[in-house]
Amino acid sequence: MNKKVINNINIIAFLLPAMILFIGVLIAPILLSGYYSLFDWNGFGAKTFIGFSNYVELFTSDAIGFIKALCNSLLLAGLSVFVQLPFSLGLALVLGRSIRGERGFLSVFFMPVLISTVVIGQLWLKIYNPSYGILNVFLTRIGLESWTRIWLGTKETALGACFVPTLWQYVGYHMLLMYAGVKSVSPDLREAAKIDGATNGQVNRYIVIPCIKPIIKVSVIFAITGSLKSFDLIYVLTNGGPLHATEVPSTLMIDMLFLRNRYGMGSTIAVMLIVLCFAFALLINKLFKEEA
Amino acid sequence: MKKVLATLLAAALVLSCVGCGKSGSAKSGEKISLDMWCIATESDSNRPAYEKAIADVTAAHPEIEFTWETFENQAYKTKIKAAVAADEMPDIFFTWSCAFLGDFVAANRVYCLDDALAKWKNELPEVMLGNTTYDGKHYGVPTTMNIVGMFANMDILASVGYTEVPGTYDEFIECCDKLVAAGIIPFGCAGKETWCVTEYLEPIIEKSIGADALNDIFLGKATWNNPDVAEAVDKFQAMVTKGYFDPEGIALSNDEVKANFIAGKYAFYMNGTWNCADFANDPDGFGAKVKVSEFPVINSGAAKLGQLIGGPSDTLAVAASSPHAAEAADFAFELGRLICHYGYLDGNGLPAWTPYGDTSGINDLTKAVSDICANADSYVLFGDTAQSADDANTYLSYVEKVYGCEIDGAGFIEGLANDIR
The missing domain is CATH 3.40.190.10 (Periplasmic binding protein-like II)
Known part of the structure; x- marks a missing residue:
């Protein structure tokens, strides 16, 4: 056996454990979900092959409400990209300037990321409580009683009330990613720009932000795919209600899988989520490449 | 030499597999293990009834090693469905009657209790079994209604x-x-x-x-x-x-x-x-x-x-995959009867079984419900x-x-x- 063949065998042998793991925990479940999505199945009885009927029903049935759930997720993605990320970037740029108390601010902003989402959900449930919640109490105290609402129980306000803590929780996460990027920008570049008379704003706009573009791209991908997959906080706060106003694809999937025993339809939603996440990741990559 | 070694190793492997396998029905005098899942968590008002019933039944059956786990209501619905899908249910499990149990029965995951029921028929009115009867066969032990x-x-x-x-x-x-x-x-x-x-x-x-x-x-x-x-x-x-x-x-x-x-x-x-x-x-x-x-x-x-x-909805059922299904069925009936008894005395709903013993201490609200029923x-x-x-x-x-x-x-x-x- 020549050396090249032996090398190839060695490469395969060393890659095999990781490949088995990768296929076992990622590829196989995706393929299985795709397979189950073609069946009408309650999870434990006999399966009936129905082709792409689940996909057709998913996009046409008002009773399932997938389109509405998807719109809610896309709205969250939009808010995440256009509100959460600029805010995180602003914080990262300010803290990256080595201001006083930098480490303390970093810890404070990052703290919500460390706290369990269920705990954060419970905290915001208390904040929104119509009777004793701090929000309504505050509004009443400052004379804005007419602004008080049943924040999580009214269709008009529930979605917004869910988005606020969802966006708030991950500001620190994106800030930390961008902060690491800001800190890695060479001080020489900043100094050179300053000598040329650039203001702090101009340094950020023309030097720092272009330098951390790859990190911003990663943040955008995380923000959009994270929004499409959002589940935990909404599950704790409203569980998709009232009247499905805060339904997102993941809560719908849980509903189909575990409450309605529709494993086929649940798998269809899972497949759609995977496809959408991949599609958005590719699209964002392409957009950032074109800009570069 | 290599062939002898390989044969010995294969034999050892086969023997160890046999040793690890689940035993079938228990031989007489042999201690058997039964496990149960239910929703009688610490905060559940039925918890004391479960505890007292389990204490009584396990005392009466020293040959059975009984373990039980409790889960919160909503989480349990997910857990039991996943367990049924994987055919990894406990020997005895809590379930709701009618359509909930019916799906499991249709998938052949539930043990038929007709044989075990014969012993308890006098204490368990047929009307209470309607929600757990499918195609004329009984699959559940109702506890309270x-x-x-x-x-x-x-x-x-x-x-x-x-x-x-x-x-x-x-x-x-x-x-x-x-x-x-x-x-x-x-x-x-x-x-x-x-x-x-x-x-x-x-x-x-x-x-x-x-x-x-x-x-x-x-x-x-x-x-x-x-x-x-x-x-x-x-x-x-x-x-x-x-x-x-x-x-x-x-x-x-x-x-x-x-x-x-x-x-x-x-x-x-x-x-x-x-x-x-x-x-x-x-x-x-x-x-x-x-x-x-x-x-x-x-x-x-x-x-x-x-x-x-x-009506009667809270039910105990036995997994068809249980290696001791017949023993589990008997155990489930005894347990269900006592959960019903203690639950009724505690005021947690009405009995699906014919009441026995002194029931004069039952609270007025439960008595009023009893009158309505x-x-x-x-x-x-x-x-x-x-x-x-x-x-x-x-x-x-x-x-x-x-x-x-x-x-x-x-x-x-x-x-x-x-x-x-």
Whole structure:
């Protein structure tokens, strides 16, 4: 056996454990979900092959409400990209300037990321409580009683009330990613720009932000795919209600899988989520490449 | 030499596999292990009944090594379905009757209890087995039965001039109007848990169209497209729009609404009679203020008093895959009988088994429920239990829309007639 063949065998042998793991925990479940999505199945009885009927029903049935759930997720993605990320970037740029108390601010902003989402959900449930919640109490105290609402129980306000803590929780996460990027920008570049008379704003706009573009791209991908997959906080706060106003694809999937025993339809939603996440990741990559 | 070594290794492997395998039926005198999953968590009012029953049965059966695990209600529904899908159920498991257990039975995952039942037939009325009987075979051991009760805070009713719960629908509406005029919220209902809304809506529909008609709809024998149902739904919705319900209730859980009722925020609370023990045992003496009754008749031409929502739903079942299924079946019957007994004494609903022993210590609320059931004409099982999982959730979704005034009675019947699969 020549050396090249032996090398190839060695490469395969060393890659095999990781490949088995990768296929076992990622590829196989995706393929299985795709397979189950073609069946009408309650999870434990006999399966009936129905082709792409689940996909057709998913996009046409008002009773399932997938389109509405998807719109809610896309709205969250939009808010995440256009509100959460600029805010995180602003914080990262300010803290990256080595201001006083930098480490303390970093810890404070990052703290919500460390706290369990269920705990954060419970905290915001208390904040929104119509009777004793701090929000309504505050509004009443400052004379804005007419602004008080049943924040999580009214269709008009529930979605917004869910988005606020969802966006708030991950500001620190994106800030930390961008902060690491800001800190890695060479001080020489900043100094050179300053000598040329650039203001702090101009340094950020023309030097720092272009330098951390790859990190911003990663943040955008995380923000959009994270929004499409959002589940935990909404599950704790409203569980998709009232009247499905805060339904997102993941809560719908849980509903189909575990409450309605529709494993086929649940798998269809899972497949759609995977496809959408991949599609958005590719699209964002392409957009950032074109800009570069 | 290599061949000998390989043969020895193979033999050792085969022997070890045999040693690790599950044993079949227990030989006489051999100790066997049984495990059980249920929802009697530390905070569950039925927990003491489970503990006492398990202590009694395990003491009577030293040959059985029994372990049990408890899970929160909603999480359990997911867990047991996943276990059934993987065919990795415990020997004995808690389940709800009718469609919930029916799906497991249809998948051949549940052990038939006909043989074990023969021993207990005298103590377990056949009427209590209807919800766990499929194709004439019995698959469940009912423990307790419950109905929807209308709990009334008599102190609040007294403040608007009532010493008794209004007996007719017109008097009842008049009472609610007086309460609203006095600034008192008549009803508390947890909109966050839609099953709580059905505890109001189902009695209203039943007392409008009659028990048989509603039962036929739940069991798929009749269509939802029934104008009388629409009229009943409109009556319920009128109560919502007239301010009979706490507007904050839509964002509250059942525990929060129940706490509000105990705190005196509402005059009425319609919910399962499993709440009797909690009200009766309230340390601040709330039990003395409460009376329980059934919802008044709305249309006497079709419905009458004694037509109730409820029935035996809490059930123990045995996994078909259990290596000791026959022993588990006997154990489940003994356990179910004792859970029922102790649960009844504690006031956690009514017994599915024939009561025995001294029952004089039962709280007044449970006694009142017992009287209501003694005069029962018929029972319609809770809608979300009677229907299949998918239909039940479609139904709950429409109930939520009615409560949120998104649709009216016509929209409710039309939507359900179209969307129930």
